Amino acid sequence: MGKELERDLGLFAVIAISIGAMIGSGIFILPALALKMAGPAVILAYLAAGLLVLPAALSKAEMATAMPEAGGTYIFIERGMGPLLGTIAGLGTWFSLSFKGALALVGGVPYLVVLFDLPVKPVALGLAAFLVAVNMLGAKQTGRLQVGIVAAMLAALVWFVGGGAGSIEAAQYEGFFAKGAGGLFAATGLVFVSYAGVTKIASVAEEVENPDRNIPLGILGSLGFTTLLYVLIVFVVVGIVPGEALSGSLTPMADAAEVALAQPGVVIVVVAAVLALVSTANAGILSSSRYPLAMSRDKLMPDSLSTVSDRFNTPTRAISLTGVVMLALIAFVPILDIAKLASAFQILVFVFINVAVVAFREGDVEDYDPAFESPLYPWTQAFGAVGGLALLTQMGTVALLGSAAIIAGSAVWYVVYVRDRIDREGVARDAVRRSMGRRVVERTRSAVDGAGGYEVLVPVTEDTSEEREAALLGVAADLVRQGSGTVRVVQFDEVPDQTPLEQASATQSPADIRFEERTDRLAADVDVPVEYGEIVSHDTKHAVVNFADHHDTDVIVLERDSTPRRFGLLRNDFEWVLDHAPCDVLAVDDRGFDAVGVLGIVTDRGPYDPLKVEVANALAAQVGAEIELLYPVSPSATPERRETLRDYHAELESVCSVPVESRLVETDGDALADLADATHAVDIAVVGDDGGQVRRTLWSRSHEQIVDESETPSIQVYPHRSRRPGPVGKLLERLAF
Structure with a gap:
């Protein structure tokens, strides 16, 4: 002393x-x-x-x-x-x-x-x-x-x-x-x-x-x-x-x-x-x-x-x-x-x-x-x-x-x-963190309480396997089952620019017949309204977005594109759909959905996006699973920070209709790798887009790294821009948390 x-x-x-x-x-x-x-x-x-x-x-x-x-x-x-x-x-x-x-x-x-x-x-x-x-x-x-x-x-x-x-x-x-x-x-x-x-x-x-x-x-x-x-x-x-x-x-x-x-x-x-x-x-x-x-x-x-x-x-x-x-x-x-x-x-x-x-x-x-x-x-x-x-x-x-x-x-x-x-922080930061946490919890409560009645679009192509379509349809059905919504499974066929669309749409190929047969078969296994159809276009990504907009779609459930884009400078159709979709988007990475007992909601930093909690709660309620909240903390995190995070998790638990467990993931160095390891203990990892279009253009997305390094099936949640905080709000959330 x-x-x-x-x-x-x-x-x-x-x-x-x-x-x-x-x-x-x-x-x-x-x-x-x-x-x-x-x-x-x-x-x-x-x-x-x-x-x-x-x-x-x-x-x-x-x-x-x-x-x-x-x-x-x-x-x-x-x-x-x-x-x-x-x-x-x-x-x-x-x-x-x-x-x-x-x-x-x-x-x-x-x-x-x-x-x-x-x-x-x-x-x-x-x-x-x-x-x-x-x-x-x-x-x-x-x-x-x-x-x-x-x-x-x-x-x-x-x-x-x-x-x-x-x-x-x-x-x-x-x-x-x-x-x-x-x-x-x-x-x-x-x-x-x-x-x-x-x-x-x-x-x-x-x-x-x-x-x-x-x-x-x-x-x-x-x-x-x-x-x-x-x-x-x-x-x-x-x-x-x-x-x-x-x-x-x-x-x-x-x-x-x-x-x-x-x-x-x-x-x-x-x-x-x-x-x-x-x-x-x-x-x-x-x-x-x-x-x-x-x-x-x-x-x-x-x-x-x-x-x-x-x-x-x-x-x-x-x-x-x-x-x-x-x-x-x-x-x-x-x-x-x-x-x-x-x-x-x-x-x-x-x-x-x-x-x-x-x-x-x-x-x-x-x-x-x-x-x-x-x-x-x-x-x-x-x-x-x-x-x-x-x-x-x-x-x-x-x-x-x-x-x-x-x-x-x-x-x-x-x-x-x-x-x-x-390894300390000021009381103002803790007070701001608690205040922001309470606001996010209220947004989450509104999202969870208002869930149901979704209009869901499941876009597929000729190359989509029956197993993949079954996984996408299962996620969509679990979302719709809470209310009176509809699942629309649509096969989007892309033809060369020189081919007239009228000619292409008038021709039914064996692949089209197989799509109708398997969709009939899969729809019989879910107890929700399922509509299906086929769209022929010269540009699939525009067709998906236009269809979702025309039918007032609430959520697009599609297959995750795992093409590595470390710096995102060469953006593909998947990226374009994420940036232009008129609604929320869920990207499913199906590595074998077996019995689901635990859904892990992951965030690398900042509060959990309300849509992630809304989706995880809806899916867990349908399959009788529980939710585990995964949040990274460094060994040097102050006791006040840990207590605040536990209180935040407890408030989220009161929002959800299924059992919720809290887990602070100790991380010393590579937080993303430690989070990926933590997802091994859950059956489905629900992760989210933490940046938006600008971040995706300049840097690798942290949630993609978590999914790539994990062996756990995942659902990536991309809220529509109207549901995301602005750049300043997002920055303040990340600084506070």
Whole structure:
């Protein structure tokens, strides 16, 4: 067991870290930029941004009291939505926090330049190195430093508001909404990042004493206070500095102090700005360094990053890595542009946070027992998620592309490094799997309850043997026997194009006579209406489809074409019929239907197609057989996944009218081969088309491989396209299952 971190951060330290992570570039740099977008309504932009952050703050406070561990956002998203999104959230948030910390230092130095002639980068590098060293010494020292910094900074800002209020001119607020709702919304998206630090305290939750109380109070208290302070500060700044002078300034607070408070005020504001931006960087190092620590513990990053110093009781390697990244950014990277990209990703992470709460609650996780629960669930989370996505649209193309790049890079890291090292999944996936399973079960129930009264077409040719026709007719009769349908056995004769159809149809060959005689004989053995006939055409596949369409056929039962088509590029008549049939199609591979006691329904991945269950239930009911559900699982499948699959099978059992057994087929490597082996224990394997026309054109079909490698007679089920989920629905089903 790895060494744990000491809980020595009290409520005031929690509030100080949260406020310190917020008050920085958001108020000392962004007001001038946001003024360009919204005009004086920038005041409301700060208020609106605070309201949009509230759902994520509530959600994170809830999850932090349920899982007070180092890592914050990463922990919550990874546990709730799985390792892939956890990796994206962890790496992306760590990356963006490092950027924001570097931006805070670079953004703070221009305020010093107001008073002193200093080089920006060397000073920023020196401050970064100092803060990294402080963080190495311990969270308590960091928390104490943060409390001191924040206290001095807040005193200066409150003095600024009080002293500047007397210089406000009402004329400055004229044309308050001149930029319109679009400008206000765009400004809200820009200043949203001013509040991103509100939830950062959750990343050091493992070091907070009495987390059930201090984390919610710290997060919500700091958000409320900071929102009020932001609105008051921006109200004063806009009211005392002419818009043309303020717009685009890199030091808007100093400009306002120069107008209202003279030189002493400028000095105090500069001190406050430097303290604020240093505290932002300090809080950024403290919180962001815990992401590599938490991810390392979960095997998403190298083990060395989870090392906790025996001397300082801090994750020194994680802090060192974060410090190196920040120093490199300050020295070599244009921070402002990249920080905007990282801020856009922060908005996306806030969306993830809201969704993660829904995943935990709807997933009914046994160990999820938060001491604090977000009010107005799930409307609070829905508002936060939708609002965050709406704000993303205002961040600009570069920011969106940058966020996409961060997501792609994190996903590549997951595939290359993480995927083979873990065997867990998030509760959201299990919740989605259960939800999709219930929907599929309801579709299956409707299909099974509505079964019967089929109009079935059995197409044969001159080359079809009596044994083959008997097998096809037997399957068709079992389907029809449930209702008042009809079986039509039709022999399709194909003649050369140069032969007139009238001439060909007027000539009765010995083969035609044999077809009529054997069909009469076979029809006598089944107690369902059987009609038979003969169709002469120049193209059999078109004739079969046209006949089925003209006679309102529900199911075509035909002989399986076993011609190997590994890549399906040369499609034959069988393929064409599957793609153009106006109804469902069953392809029978008769390897000797003897006594049938068990029908196995097979799926290689995803839920069972309702038509497969409908057909298997109808056939089993007629021959007195039972059904066995065969589903592949890997040895590393989580207990939650196995339990969900068993529950899904139990729900399907309640749908069927015959006995049903559940079998999870253990597979380690070649799932299709293991499924083929599993079918040896059943008398008929009912398999299905898992792809559709596009998949058949590009790849070998998995169900064909199962049938080819099995010695068991099979029935392949091809639902009509109207009964299949669309590409997106199918993809979601396969990902969830």
